[in-house]
Amino acid sequence: MTASADPRLYLDEVVSRLTGPGGRFEIVEEEVLGASMPVMKNRGKAVGDLLADSLRWGDRDYLVTADRRLSFTEHAAAAYSLAHALRERYGVEKGDRVAILGANTPEWVIAFWASQVLGAITVGLNGWWVPREIEYGLKHSRPKILVVDAKRAAALADVDTGGITVLTMEEDLPRLIAQFPDAVPPRVDIDEDDPSVILYTSGTSGRPKGALHSHRNLLAVVDYHRFSDALLAAFTGRTAGDDVPSDLRYLLTSPLFHIASLHNLVVPRLATGSAVIMHQGSFDVDKVLGLIERERVTNWGAVPTMASRLLEHDDLGKYDLSSLTAFALASAPSSIAFKDRLREKVPFARNALVDSYGLTECSTAIAVANSQDLEAFPGTLGRPIITVSLEIRDPFGEWLPDGVEGEVCVRSPFVMLGYWEDEEATAAAITPDRWLRTGDYGVIENGRLRLTGRRSDLILRGGENVYPTEIEQTLDEHPAVRECAVIGVPHPDLGQEVAAVVVVAEGAHVTEEELREFAAERLSYFKVPTRWRITSDLLPRNATGKTLRREVGI
Missing domain, CATH: 3.40.50.980 (Rossmann fold)
Known part of the structure; x- marks a missing residue:
């Protein structure tokens, strides 16, 4: 096939070749747990089979730490x-x-x-x-x-x-x-719809629930990563195939009890012959950068709190980070202003920054935005990944057109079986035809997803719906703001009023009045916080970097 001079057209040609009839990742319509959906035709059935298959990679590195190396x-x-x-x-x-x-x-x-x-x-x-x-x-x-x-x-x-x-x-x-x-x-x-893994949701409100993932779920994630590697190979000239090990080296910095590290790193890299470079202990910028330099790490998926530590580092230039060609933000939302600062101050983020949207219940990303998406459509989380169907729906479960805000709903072979021994919670989250109600609100613009907030974070102020995410991302644009959290607090007349906890950047100073004026220039009056707490103490976060709103005091 002659490569097209138009990158977008060439991408379409490659995807068609890989996923079309007879392709390595041929996609067909099949019934999954009573619902018809797109799946990869050529797939495994048991996660454990990947271990036997991995023997073909022999003495290549699989797990590497600061002081150990396991083939x-x-x-x-x-x-x-x-x-x-x-x-x-x-x-x-x-x-x-x-x-x-x-x-x-x-x-x-x-x-x-x-x-x-x-x-x-x-x-x-x-x-x-x-x-x-x-x-x-x-x-x-x-x-x-x-x-x-x-x-x-x-x-x-x-x-x-x-x-x-x-x-x-x-x-x-x-x-x-x-x-x-x-x-x-x-x-x-093993049947592919047998249960394989239980991972607990972050529990930002109430007790955590156990998301039950099947062998189908994990193997679908593996095939998604294999497909992504094949797509990359088509653009870089690398050789790609099931019997060709990947030379990419992935840095693991998030906990293994999270899908970012287990489902999307440790499991697929056993299948592709790639090395997993494991940072151990609490996050330390210099140790991590030293590991990247020593092990020639090519790919790193970081939570925004880790990325913010990079912005605070005095001298990134003392490390050779030239091997790093993919830098992804995951697990927690980040603002447009934050991404701009990363591109400005962190060399490897300029052309390699990727953002995504996913949740434990979906095993992997729902949508991914590459660096071109982020530059052309600030605030986007990109297009749905392969085999994912995404719809924005109203409170009655009806489809909403592009540009209209509603709940993000998805269906795919990545969606969990349900919550472990919790039929009520499962029925509330997954419809009979296998659509997952994420609880997140968003809108489709230019074929891409943009989140507007979480239903559980919604502030009801005098009959107006206020989503903290929009306000937080606006305040994050202020140069004195390091991070912030917006919450609803009781109000005798309005029901709730908008409150903001602002963590100031080191060496910076800002007043409530300055922040209020800054917000008022950019937001409707009812979204501007009326109560403020300015502090130098960092926000409480869970293991995946999400703000623990219930622990944020005003």
Whole structure:
């Protein structure tokens, strides 16, 4: 095929070739859990099969930390040995839960793959939870095995584990792996709609719910990443194919109990032969940049709070970051002004910045905006990714045309099975024909999604709907504002009034009156905050970087 001189036309040609009849990623219409939707025709059925397939990558790096290096061969041997121990010593079978509670380590990943090849359901517990929350997660998921690191093992002294077998990453896992050095892959009959993983929602309001993901969900994510790699290869001249390992090297800085790190990094990179460079411990800019330089990292997906630390760094130029060609923001929203500052001050963000929109319930991104999208359509989150159907709907579930604001609803093979043992919450979130109601509000403009706010964050002021996101992104444009959170507080006449907590940038000074005037020039009068708190203390955030609004005090 002769390449078109028009990049957009060439992209369309490549996509058609890859996804059309006979293509490597051929898309067909099939029934999924009673609803017809686009899926990839040539797909796997069990997540655990990826481990056996990974042996073809041999001695290439799979997991790399500051002081360890694990090849695909070494990793698979360890995972199979642990799987054998879990089955023979502890009776773990298909459908049993194996919970993992710990910081990012190679052992976390090994435990994940060991449970997957057994057909067990891996439960990723939030490593930031306090004992009370850990106890809730254990009672809710009822695992047969709990794998913990030493720090979390100490916290279990204040937790009623209910007799669950606890295995430590530092001592028990190496011992068990060493006892079965020649373990072979177990034989387990898996259906693609069997459950595979439980990950807990961030719980920004109320108790967290367990999003139950199927083998279909995770394998669809893998195929999406394979497709993206093939698309990139078509534009860069790289060789791409199922038997050709990828030389891309991915930095992991977010927790493994989140879809950004587990579903969209650790799992697909086992399938593509890419290296996962794992930063451990709390986020430290210099350590991370040093790891990028040493390991020649090519791709990094960061939460906005990490990216903001880059803006505060005195000398990014002392590191060789030339290998980094893709820099994505994920897991939490960021403003147009913030992205502008990144492009201005962070060299590798100028032409490599990507933004996306996704949620735990959807396993991966719903929409992605590349650097060209962000420049041409500030504030956009891009177009829906492959096999995702997206609609904006009114409160009655009716489709709304482009330009009209409503709830973002999606249907795809990425959408979770439901919430673990919570039929009521599942029915409220997923319609009978498998459309997920995200709870987010947005609008379609130029074929691209722009979010306007979350339903749960909505402020009702005197009958007017006020979405905090719009106000926060406006205040973020002020040079003295480092970050901010807008919340609704009770008002005797209006029901609620708009309040803002503003964190000032280091060395900056700003008054309430200055901020009020700044907002009044850019927002309708009823959106301008009437109550303010100006502080130097950073906002409380959860493990994925989202602001914990219920903990923000005015």
